[in-house]
Amino acid sequence: MTTLAHPRGAKPSRLSVGRIGLYAFLILSALFFLLPLYTMLVTSLKSMDEIRQGHVFALPDTLDFSAWKTAWSGACMGTQCLGVRIGFWNSVKITVPAVVISVSIGAINGYALSLWRPKGSNLLFGLLMAGGLIPYQIFLYPLVRLLADLSLYNSVAGVVLVHVIFGLPLVTLLFRNYFVAIPEELCKAARVDGAGFWRIFLEIMLPMSVPMVMVASIFQFTGIWNDFLIGLVFAGRDNLPMTVQLNNIVNTTMGERTYNMNMAATILTAVVPLAIYFFSGRWFLRGVAAGAVKG
Amino acid sequence: MRAKRRRSLAATFALLPTWIAAILVYIGTMIWSVRLSFTDSTIFPSSNYVGFAQYARLFKNSRWLASLENVLIFGVLYVGGCLALGFVLAAALDRKVRFESMFRTIFLYPYAMSFVVTGLIWQWMLNPTLGIQATVRALGWQGFVFDWIVNRDMAIYTVVFAGVWQGAGLVMVIALAGMRGIGEEQWKAAQIDGIPVWRIYLSIILPQLGPALAASGMLLSMGVIKTYDLIVAQTGGGPGYSTEVPAKFIMDNLFERQNLGLASAGATVLVLSVVMAVAPFRYALAMRAGRMGAHR
């Protein structure tokens, strides 16, 4: 078996068996990963008659974009026929603040838990990890009562708060892992200089952790944007995110299902996270290289 | 050596909101849930205590028992599958291939999609009369069979496919970054010794990625318990109970079946099992981190 060059070495100039095998594996894997997306796209461009024929992987006979238009601006949920468009801004209003706040708190938590470790840190971290393993449904009732008592029910602030609380385990885990790898001398030196908790955080740690901020933000963005249950229960009636709209289009129980429109609506709902993944891939990798990697 | 004496007040203060959330929300909810599991609550909480009756009902319920078994199978295979596939994909991409960035995006995009509809797609693709089996047969292989999704014993594995499809990319990115962080010298040394590439990955690189993969495993595990959308969209818990999971059991009983008491009992059992399974693991990790910290 030929010894292949290390990734940082010279690029292999000829195709060896191993190399071909490698590409074959990658391409096959890529096909596996792309298959569902392909099916969704193809279905969204077919007419319902074609879809009823049941040939899931077949290319559409004719390219029919009407489903896309309907999904964006004409799909009906109840008597309103405005498409997923109306949920878009609600999703933005909910996701952006939730991501900013939860990542900030996560960074502070990670920093405090790893570099300062006040009393009870291990307990708190353990609680958070345990809490992260509990399914959401259990929290619904008590949280609804709590938010109602705080008059936060049926408001964007309420939904954001719930998302922040549920995001705590994940972001704390990420940042704690990140900061644990930072050499202690850095922190010690700063303290000798007289800097306190917040100054060290804002002037040294935070700037250093930009890659991790990107990673955590991307994770949180995806999770919150795609969330359905929390938006359904806590946003009340006026602030429903796009995913609830999507559910209304896709999950009717006893009505007809227009699959082509459902697929189009799903892709539209996923466009924002997909775009973020697309454009931030580089940051993601850099951030992960810097931090989440370490145990 | 950390100044153990000087406990910064600021640090404790900074953690206060999280403490409040942890105690009020996590602990508070669990206590409330546990209390309810001892009552006969239907839609609304009641104060009529019935001892362990709900738990008895729970464990006589074959749907619940199946759900526990399923989440275990799914969890192990899903986390294992994501870690394995993610690692292998990362190793492949680490070999300086063309279009690495494109491949990376292809492997990562599933994580951006919600399961509400991707679950349905998987159902179509795996359905013997609509999807892969039908297509392969149409291409000529008449005897090809791939009907796991309608088979009670095999259906749970189809859910694993969809899960790994979504989660492997995550592990891949984490592993890839780790691999890029491994020093040049190690490679050179291994190659001088004439070790084949695949063994380098397995015996040298993989162990070093241990902590990273463990962290990924933790992230993935958090997703396993919460698995709900995937099941509802892909199989609806069927055929029969064969793909039922605890989160779905709890959700169904909470609202549709108006049985708060039973749902709470299920939730309590679930959380207890998870804590019992994970606690020793976390404890060990914490000890290790503590020891590592002391050696700085």
Added chain:
Amino acid sequence: MKNTMKLLVVGAALAAASAPAHAEDKAKAEVMTSWTSGSEAAALDVIKREFEKRGGVWKDSSIAGFGAADAAFQNRLVAGDPPAAKQAVLGLANADFVGQGLLRPIDDIAKAGKWAEVLPKSIHDLITYNGQVYLSPTGAHGESWVFYSKDAFAKAGVNGEPKNWDEFFASLDKLKAAGIQPVAWGGQSWQESKVFNMILLTQAGMDGFLKIYVDKDKSDASVKSVTKTLNILGKLRAYVDEGAAGRNWNDATAMVITGKAGVQFMGDWAKGEFVAAGKELGKDYGCMLAPQSPGMVYVADSFSFPKIADAASQNGQALLAEVAMDPAVQVAFSLKKGSVPIRTDVDKSKLDICARKGLELMGAGRIVPDQALILSPQQAGALNDFVDEFWSNPSENSAAAAEKFFAIFE
């Protein structure tokens, strides 16, 4: 928790009592339904337009999926912020809400509209709790239908509609021989339960059916009926394709629409799919009652009215209750939704054959309620579980399973 609940309720009631509904307060209503698909939304629109014509202000709150809608609704109740009206199935599912004092009675409107005279007695009983009317029914869906593709029948040489189970199975055999999938089956527990009930009605008869579900009767006759039902259900397995597990009901209807399958057991909402595909009743497809069926299983929807403090909403609730039961609205609603009007005194001329037959049966009292109306949600769920288990287990013995059936009621 209970005391806080009581406080909330008392608070709402006090607020409701102390804010007399002024006639000048414009009627407004936030209506929460699961009617999100094309035909359902069109039907809801009928009610909305009449509501607005009479001066009301309508706000839509639709959540697809009964589970999600229930989740949203119950949580809003808990938070003290309920919608003015909620789509609700008749019967037992609402009992708890009434018991907790969360729903508002509409007895005055029912009496004014003489509902007791125009509704079949069994239905009027299901909208009444503790002697007062709480629900305003919108329409009924028949669930004892077998839809069939005329094309498929012609190809297989099946003439006319089979009159009993033996003829039915013979037709299925003919379809199989002609290479057509005999039964288009959707392997989801709720669908399987509906078929189970359809068959049970034919085996137990109207009284037997009610005895089993309402009286929880376990006599030999009842056990025999259930056993026979399971036998027939089990026989159907041979006529179902392997891709049936988990299939959505409308994907199964698509099989009948395209002529790939012969029959489908489904409720009358399936007509919506046929209409959307441009198929004509009587020409492309037909509807028949399940073989030997003495009547029809039905499920009915209505609006329930949570207690709400705001005067305008209270006016809205009253107006909505009236509008939903208006004869013209009932017909127009049914036409869009594929359901049957729940009033027996409506103008039948515009209804299609299936709906007319359904209305006839209703008028004659030959209807029995679906389990959602007479079983608690827990029991209804247990029934789904039971049928699903039986169906997915071909080796299960009908007699043994019949014993397990009665465990549902515990």
